[in-house]
Amino acid sequence: xxxxxxxxxxxxxxxxxxxxxxxxxxxxxxxxxxxxxxxxxxxxxxxxxxxxxxxxxxxxxxxxxxxxxxxxxxxxxxxxxxxxxxxxxxxxxxxxxxxxxxxxxxxxxxxxxxxxxxxxxxxxxxxxxxxxxxxxxxxxxxxxxxxxxxxxxxxxxxxxxxxxxxxxxxxxxxxxxxxxxxxxxxxxxxx
Numbered sequence: 119x120x121x122x123x124x125x126x127x128x129x130x131x132x133x134x135x136x137x138x139x140x141x142x143x144x145x146x147x148x149x150x151x152x153x154x155x156x157x158x159x160x161x162x163x164x165x166x167x168x169x170x171x172x173x174x175x176x177x178x179x180x181x182x183x184x185x186x187x188x189x190x191x192x193x194x195x196x197x198x199x200x201x202x203x204x205x206x207x208x209x210x211x212x213x214x215x216x217x218x219x220x221x222x223x224x225x226x227x228x229x230x231x232x233x234x235x236x237x238x239x240x241x242x243x244x245x246x247x248x249x250x251x252x253x254x255x256x257x258x259x260x261x262x263x264x265x266x267x268x269x270x271x272x273x274x275x276x277x278x279x280x281x282x283x284x285x286x287x288x289x290x291x292x293x294x295x296x297x298x299x300x301x302x303x304x305x306x307x308x309x
Contacts, residue, residue, distance in 0.1 A: 124194055131191035142184055153179065153201060156271040160209065170212050179204040195276040199262075202270025206247070209269075213243040249302050253295065260295040263288060 126148050133141035157172035182204045191197055254261035266277040278288035
C-alpha cells in the first residue's frame with residue numbers, strides 16, 4: 119500500500135470512528151484490493167469445489183465490519199487485524215455449515231505456514247480454530263499474533279504494531295506459537 123493510501127485509510131478510519139457514515143463508503147474502495155488479496159490467499163488453500171469465493175469472503179467481512187458497534191480505530195494495521203478476525207469467523211462458520219451438511223466431508227485443509235509461504239502440514243480450518251482457542255486460553259497474545267499473521271496476512275512488523283510489542287518480541291512469539299500449534303496439530307502430538 120502506498121504512503122498516500124495508508125494515510126487515506128487512517129484518515130477515513132478516524133472519520134468513521136468519529137461517526138461519519140460517508141467515511142465508510144469512501145473506505146471500501148481504498149482497502150478493497152488488499153482485503154481481496156488476503157481473501158484470495160485463503161481461498162487458494164481451499165478444495166477446488168469450495169462454494170465460498172474470495173469476493174464473497176471480502177464482502178461478508180466488510181458487511182460484518184460495517185454492522186459492528188463503532189470502534190475506535192487505532193491504525194490501518196488495527197483495521198486489517200479486525201478484518202482478519204472477521205474473515206476467520208466467516209471461514210469457520212462456512213466450514214461448520216459444510217461439515218454439518220456433508221457429515222464431515224469436504225472440510226478444507228489449510229497449512230500452518232500459509233502466513234509466511236514456507237509450506238506445512240495440512241490441517242482442517244475447524245481444527246485450527248479449536249487449537250487457536252486453546253492457545254488463546256494459554257497465551258492470548260500469541261493466539262492474536264497467529265490470527266493476524268495467518269488470517270490477516272499482516273507482516274511481523276504490522277502485527278507487532280497492532281499488538282503494541284516490538285518486532286523482536288513478535289518474531290520470537292511467532293516462532294513459539296507456530297511450534298506449539300505444530301505440536302498440538304500433529305497426529306501424534308510430537309511434531
